[in-house]
Amino acid sequence: MISLIANETKKVxxxxxxxxxxxxxxxxxxxxxxxxxxxxxxxxxxxxxxxxNSISMFMVALFxxxxxxxxxxxxxxxxxxxxxxxxxxQRWQILLSKYIVVVMYAVILTIFTVVMSYIIGGILTSFGSxxxxxxxxxxxxSENGDITNVGQTAINALGSQLGYxxxxxxxxxxxxxxxxxxxxxxxxxxxxxxxLLFINxxxxxxxxxLVEQFQWFKYIFMAxxxxxxxxxxxxxxxxxxxxxxxxxxxxxVYYLIFMALxxxxxxxxxxxx
Numbered sequence: 516m517i518s519l520i521a522n523e524t525k526k527v528x529x530x531x532x533x534x535x536x537x538x539x540x541x542x543x544x545x546x547x548x549x550x551x552x553x554x555x556x557x558x559x560x561x562x563x564x565x566x567x568n569s570i571s572m573f574m575v576a577l578f579x580x581x582x583x584x585x586x587x588x589x590x591x592x593x594x595x596x597x598x599x600x601x602x603x604x605q606r607w608q609i610l611l612s613k614y615i616v617v618v619m620y621a622v623i624l625t626i627f628t629v630v631m632s633y634i635i636g637g638i639l640t641s642f643g644s645x646x647x648x649x650x651x652x653x654x655x656x657s658e659n660g661d662i663t664n665v666g667q668t669a670i671n672a673l674g675s676q677l678g679y680x681x682x683x684x685x686x687x688x689x690x691x692x693x694x695x696x697x698x699x700x701x702x703x704x705x706x707x708x709x710x711l712l713f714i715n716x717x718x719x720x721x722x723x724x725l726v727e728q729f730q731w732f733k734y735i736f737m738a739x740x741x742x743x744x745x746x747x748x749x750x751x752x753x754x755x756x757x758x759x760x761x762x763x764x765x766x767x768v769y770y771l772i773f774m775a776l777x778x779x780x781x782x783x784x785x786x787x788x
Contacts (some may be wrong), residue, residue: 516608516611516612519608519609519612520612520615520616522612523586523612523613523615523616524616524619527582527586527616527620532581532582533582533620536578536624537624537627539574539578540571540574540575540578540624540627540628540631541631543570543571543574544567544571544628544631544632544635545635547566547567547570547571548563548567548632548635548636548639549639551563551566551567552639552640558640559640559641560633560636560637560640560641561672561673563632563636563639563640564632564633564636564673565672565673565676567632567635567636568628568629568632568673568676568677568680569676571628571632572625572628572680572684575621575624575625575628575680575684576680576683576684576687576688576712577709577712578624579617579620579621579624579684579687579688579691580687580688580691580708580709580711580712581691581705581708581709582617582620582621582688583617583621583688583689583691583692583695583708584691584692584694584695584704584705584707584708584709585695585704585705586613586614586616586617586692586695587610587613587692587695587696587704587781588695588696588698588703588704588705606781606782607778607781607782610696610777610778610781611778613692614692614774614777617688617692618685618688621684621685621688622681625677625680625681625684629673629677679743679744679759680744682743682763682766683740683743683744685770686736686740686743686766686769686770687711687712687740689770689773689774690708690711690773691704691707691708691711692773692777693773693774693776693777694707694708694711695708696776696777696778696780696781697776697777697780733757733761733762733765734765736765736766736769738757738762739757739761739762739763739765739766740762740766742757742759742762743759743762743763743766
C-alpha cells in the first residue's frame with residue numbers, strides 16, 4: 516500500500532500543474548494583501564489574513580478539485596489503467612492510494628496558503644500576537660447589533676476559519692473524486708467537478724433561503740455545504756433549523772455515500788480500454 520501511495524505521489528509531483536498551482540496562489544496572496552493594505556492602511560495582520568484567506572482558499576478548493584477530478588479519469592484517458600490493474604493489488608487499494616494522495620495535496624496546499632498569507636501579512640503590517648482579542652478590531656455582530664465574538668483570540672478565529680474550510684475542502688474534493696471514479700473522460704470529470712464548485716457558490720445561497728421555508732432543504736448537501744463555506748469565509752449566518760453541527764453531520768452522511776459509490780463502482784466496473 517505504501518508503494519502505491521509513493522507511486523501516486525510521484526505521478527502528481529511530476530505534473531507541471533502541481534507546482535504551478537502554489538505559484539498562482541502565492542501571486543494571488545501578494546496581490547490581495549497589497550490591495551487590502553493600500554485601501555485600508557491601518558489594517559492589522561489578523562484582519563488581513565482573514566480577508567485574504569477567504570478569497571485565496573477558494574483557489575485552493577478550485578485547484579484541489581481539478582486534481583481530484585483527474586486522478587482516476589486520467590488513467591483511462593491515457594490508457595494507463597491497465598498498467599495499474601496488472602500489479603498485485605486489490606482495486607480498492609489502488610483507488611484508496613489515489614484518494615489519500617489527493618487529500619494530502621489539498622491539505623499541503625491549504626497549509627502553504629495559510630503560512631504564506633501569515634508571512635506576507637506580517638511583512639506588510641506587523642506580526643501581531645495571535646492571542647490578542649480581535650473583537651475590537653474585527654468584530655462580528657448579531658441581528659440585534661451585539662458583538663458576538665467578545666474574547667475571541669486571533670488564533671481561535673484563524674482556527675475556526677481553517678476548520679470549516681477543511682470540511683468544505685474534503686467534501687468538495689470527495690465529490691470530484693467520485694465523479695472521476697465514475698467517468699472515463701478526464702475533461703468531462705474536471706468539467707463536472709468545477710461546475711459543482713461554481714454552482715454551489717451561486718445556488719448555495721438560494722438553497723439556504725429555501726431552508727427557511729422548507730426545512731427538508733437542509734438535508735440537500737448544497738445547503739449545508741454553502742452554510743459551512745460561509746463560516747469558512749467568516750460570514751457566519753443564522754439559518755432556522757440549521758446549525759454547524761447539523762450541517763457537518765449531513766455532509767458526513769453524504770461523504771460516506773459518495774465514498775461508498777466511488778469504491779463500489781470502481782470495483783465492479785469494466786476497466787477495459
